[in-house]
Amino acid sequence: MKHGALTILPLAAGAAVYGFAFGLLAAQVGFPWWGIALMSGAVHAGSSQIVAVEQFAGTSAVIGAALAGAALNLRYLGIVASLSEVLSVLSFRMKLLVIHITGDENWALTMAERAKNPEIGAPFLIGSGLVMISVWTSSTTLGALVGANLPNLEQFGLGFAFTAAFIAMARGLWRGASNLLPWSVSFVITIYAVTLGVPKAYAIIAGAVCGLVAAHIVRTRRRVAL
């Protein structure tokens, strides 16, 4: 658990920047600091919170804003499903707790580390998840409390840290040439969808689904060749 908590720290620093910015945004919309803390702790899905609050600020339509935020979270179907083996050692009650503290960063880091060392499992996921939800909740709350008197940290490249981290995690998940076609399909379809104006949440799902189709074709051809 400690290993996961320590390894996730650089990613947690990046999340803190986004969390702080989200806290500012939510406070400007009218959320009190304790409301932001409550939302971050109860929802624990950064990008969907940001989208929902942005939509809420523009329209004040609760259902529309919540649906927009929830759509961003659809990828968690696949993310949590892929944890099936990691979670298999836990009780059902613990599974419910762990899936709540699972986010993009600690999931991807766990899977990437597990690809290198199969002994990495639930304790790593839990340790990193506890750090992430703590950092996310406290940074969003702090953003609402402190106000806008700090420089824009994005310009120093901290926003790019997530992209670099995901690139490194993809490297950890790379299993050889059989990944090349499915991953290329996912990459190109996602880029194309975003370029066409499709919301990123749907573009990510579309890219992953098309990649799965390509992976199925690769596997079928290999089986026929054998």
Next chain:
Amino acid sequence: MSFPFWMLIVVLAVAAFSIRVLGLFAGDTIRSSRFSWVLDELPGLIVVSLVASSLAGQSIGVWLAASAALVTAYFANHVILTMCVGVAAYGGLVWVGL
């Protein structure tokens, strides 16, 4: 905090947790089926799609920084080192105006 604010938090929290629970049941079902390969393929595909979504429409500088991160990741296979090189490359490219 007025009613719509409370509603947004509650609806968003219920939606987020419901999707995660659905994934939990889907995972167990898929793991024991002939589609178990999907769970092996999905993590890489989602991560690649996350990277692609953050690069789409970005400047040449961001793509160059991503290339530097990719080269580092390929040879080092180390998350923190890749982040450091990526952020340094991004900062440097922004500094020179790319």
